[in-house]
Amino acid sequence: xxxxxxxxxxxxxxxxxxxFARDEVLHRQQAQPAALQERLTSREQEIAHLKxxxxxxxxxxxxxxxxxxxxxxxxxxxxxxxxxxxxxxTEAATPIKSQVKVRSERQALPEHLAREERVYLPEAEDCPAxxxxxKPLGEDVSEQLEYVRAHFRVIRHxxxxxxxxxxxxIVQQPAPSRPIERGVAGPxxxxxIITGKFLDHQPLYRQQAIYxxxxxALDASxxxxxxxxxxxxxNPLVEAVRAYALGGTKVHGGDTPLPVLEAGRGGTKTGWLxxxxxDDRPFGSHEAPAVWFAYTPDRRGEHPQRHLASxxxxxxxxxxxxxxxxxxxxxxxxxxxxxxxxxxxDDLHAVRPNAITEEALHRIGELYRxxxxxxxxxxDERRQVRQAQAVPRLEALGRWYESVLxxxxxxxxxxxxxxxxxxxxxxxxxxxxxxxxxxxNLIAERALRGVAIGRRNYLFAGADSGGERAAAMHxxxxxxxxxGINPEAYLAYVLERIADHPVNRIAELLPWNVAQxxxxxxxxxxxx
Numbered sequence: 034x035x036x037x038x039x040x041x042x043x044x045x046x047x048x049x050x051x052x053f054a055r056d057e058v059l060h061r062q063q064a065q066p067a068a069l070q071e072r073l074t075s076r077e078q079e080i081a082h083l084k085x086x087x088x089x090x091x092x093x094x095x096x097x098x099x100x101x102x103x104x105x106x107x108x109x110x111x112x113x114x115x116x117x118x119x120x121x122x123t124e125a126a127t128p129i130k131s132q133v134k135v136r137s138e139r140q141a142l143p144e145h146l147a148r149e150e151r152v153y154l155p156e157a158e159d160c161p162a163x164x165x166x167x168k169p170l171g172e173d174v175s176e177q178l179e180y181v182r183a184h185f186r187v188i189r190h191x192x193x194x195x196x197x198x199x200x201x202x203i204v205q206q207p208a209p210s211r212p213i214e215r216g217v218a219g220p221x222x223x224x225x226i227i228t229g230k231f232l233d234h235q236p237l238y239r240q241q242a243i244y245x246x247x248x249x250a251l252d253a254s255x256x257x258x259x260x261x262x263x264x265x266x267x268n269p270l271v272e273a274v275r276a277y278a279l280g281g282t283k284v285h286g287g288d289t290p291l292p293v294l295e296a297g298r299g300g301t302k303t304g305w306l307x308x309x310x311x312d313d314r315p316f317g318s319h320e321a322p323a324v325w326f327a328y329t330p331d332r333r334g335e336h337p338q339r340h341l342a343s344x345x346x347x348x349x350x351x352x353x354x355x356x357x358x359x360x361x362x363x364x365x366x367x368x369x370x371x372x373x374x375x376x377x378x379d380d381l382h383a384v385r386p387n388a389i390t391e392e393a394l395h396r397i398g399e400l401y402r403x404x405x406x407x408x409x410x411x412x413d414e415r416r417q418v419r420q421a422q423a424v425p426r427l428e429a430l431g432r433w434y435e436s437v438l439x440x441x442x443x444x445x446x447x448x449x450x451x452x453x454x455x456x457x458x459x460x461x462x463x464x465x466x467x468x469x470x471x472x473x474n475l476i477a478e479r480a481l482r483g484v485a486i487g488r489r490n491y492l493f494a495g496a497d498s499g500g501e502r503a504a505a506m507h508x509x510x511x512x513x514x515x516x517g518i519n520p521e522a523y524l525a526y527v528l529e530r531i532a533d534h535p536v537n538r539i540a541e542l543l544p545w546n547v548a549q550x551x552x553x554x555x556x557x558x559x560x561x
Contacts, residue, residue, distance in 0.1 A: 145552075212528040223528055231510055271508050271509065279309060279343070283346050284349070285477035286310075286477060287478060289481045291328070293330070304497065306503070322559075326503075337353075338355065349470060349471060366463065374453060374457070396433070406418070414468070423465050427465065438452075518555055518557065522552070523544055
C-alpha cells in the first residue's frame with residue numbers, strides 16, 4: 034500500500050466528503066478551459082467583425098468611388114490625351130498622301146448650332162490659263178467646329194416718356210418686372226449661378242473668381258444675396274413639385290446627411306436632406322417624374338412622418354425606424370429595398386468571399402435578371418411574371434437562408450446580413466404583389482447622388498436656412514433633369530416669368546408643362 038493510500042481516512046462519510054471535494058476541483062478545472070474557449074471565440078468573432086469593418090471603410094476610402102481611383106482614372110485619361118496628341122502631331126508632320134486613314138466616319142455636327150458662312154472666291158475674275166470667262170461649277174463645303182467664349186451682356190432698358198401737347202398727360206411704358214426688385218442680375222445670370230452651385234458644385238467664391246477673369250467683378254456677398262432673394266419667388270413652385278411628387282400612388286424615400294455650420298461655435302453640425310421621388314416610368318407610365326427634397330436639422334422619425342402625413346400608397350425606402358409608424362395603418366404600404374439586402378452580402382463577399390456569399394449573390398442576381406426582362410412593361414404583366422418566377426425564388430432564398438443560419442455563429446457578420454433579409458422578408462417580397470412597385474430603392478439613391486458629390490465641394494451649408502434653400506433648388510433642378518430638360522434653361526425661363534405669374538396657376542411652370550416652350554437646345558437625356 035502506498036503512503037497516499039495509507040493517509041486515507043477509515044470513516045466512510047469522510048471518504049465521501051473527500052471524493053466530493055476532489056470532483057468539485059476537477060469540475061472547476063474542466064470549466065475554466067471551456068470559459069476561456071468561449072471568451073476566446075467571442076474575441077475572435079469581435080476581431081473578425083472589426084477587420085471586416087476596417088476593410089469596408091478602406092474600400093469606401095480607397096475603393097472604386099474614392100478620390101485615389103479617380104486620380105488614377107485622370108492619369109490614364111491624361112495619358113490617353115497625350116497619346117492622341119502625339120498621333121495628331123505625327124499626322125500633321127506627315128505628308129497627306131502618305132497618311133493611312135483608319136478612323137471611323139466623323140459624325141455630323143449638331144444641326145441646332147449657329148452657322149457662320151465664309152465664302153472664299155478666287156482672286157482672279159478671268160481664267161488664269163486663257164483669260165476666258167469663269168462660270169459656276171459647284172462648290173466644296175466643309176464645316177469646322179469653333180468655340181465662342183461665354184460672355185456677359187448688359188441689357189439697357191430705356192422707357193421714353195411722352196407728354197400730351199394738349200393736357201400735359203405723361204405716358205410711359207411700365208418697367209418690366211425683374212426676379213429681384215431693382216436687382217442688377219438678370220434671370221439667365223441667376224439661373225447660371227444657381228445651377229453652377231447646386232448642379233455643377235461650384236461654390237460662389239469660385240464662380241466669383243471665374244467671372245473676374247472675364248473682367249466682371251461681382252461682390253461675393255451680393256452673389257450670396259441673390260439666391261436668397263429668388264428663393265421666395267420659387268417657393269410656390271417648389272410647393273407645387275412637392276404636391277405632385279407626393280400625389281401619386283408610389284413614392285421612393287431616402288435621406289442623406291448635410292454638414293451645416295453651427296453659428297457661434299466655429300464647427301459644423303449634421304443636418305439632413307430627405308428625398309421623395311415619384312417616377313412611374315419603370316412600369317410604362319407616361320406620367321411625368323418629379324423629386325422633392327426637404328431639409329431638417331436632425332434625423333428624427335417625426336420628420337418623414339410629417340412629410341408623408343397626407344400620402345397614401347406604397348413607400349419604397351430603407352429600414353429606417355422612423356418610417357415604422359407610417360406602416361401601422363393601411364394607408365401606406367411598405368416596400369423594402371433588395372439592393373440594401375444585397376449590399377450587406379456583397380460587402381462580406383468583397384472582403385472574404387466564400388461559398389455562402391457567392392450563392393446568396395447568385396440567387397439575388399436571378400431576381401434582378403427577371404426584373405430586367407419586364408422593365409417598362411405594364412403593371413399587370415410585371416405582377417404575373419413576378420408571381421410565376423420571382424416568388425418561388427424568393428421562397429427558396431428564404432429557406433436557404435434559414436438552413437445556413439445554424440451553421441454560423443449568432444454573432445457573425447454573415448448571420449447579421451442574412452438576418453436583415455429574414456426580418457424584412459414580407460417588405461422585400463412586396464414588389465411581387467404590386468406591379469407598380471420596384472425591387473429596390475435605387476431611384477431615390479440616384480436622386481441623392483448629386484447631393485453627395487456637391488457635399489465634397491462646398492463642404493457645408495452656412496445655416497439651417499441654407500439647407501432649406503439647397504433642398505428647394507435640388508427639387509427644381511432634379512425634377513428638370515428627370516424630365517430631360519436643361520436645368521439652367523428651365524430656371525432662366527421660370528425666373529423671367531414667375532414674378533408676374535398668378536400664384537393660383539403656378540403648376541403651369543412645372544418642367545413638363547413648359548418643355549414645349551423651351552428651345553431644342555434645352556433638351557437633355559432624362560435621368561433614369
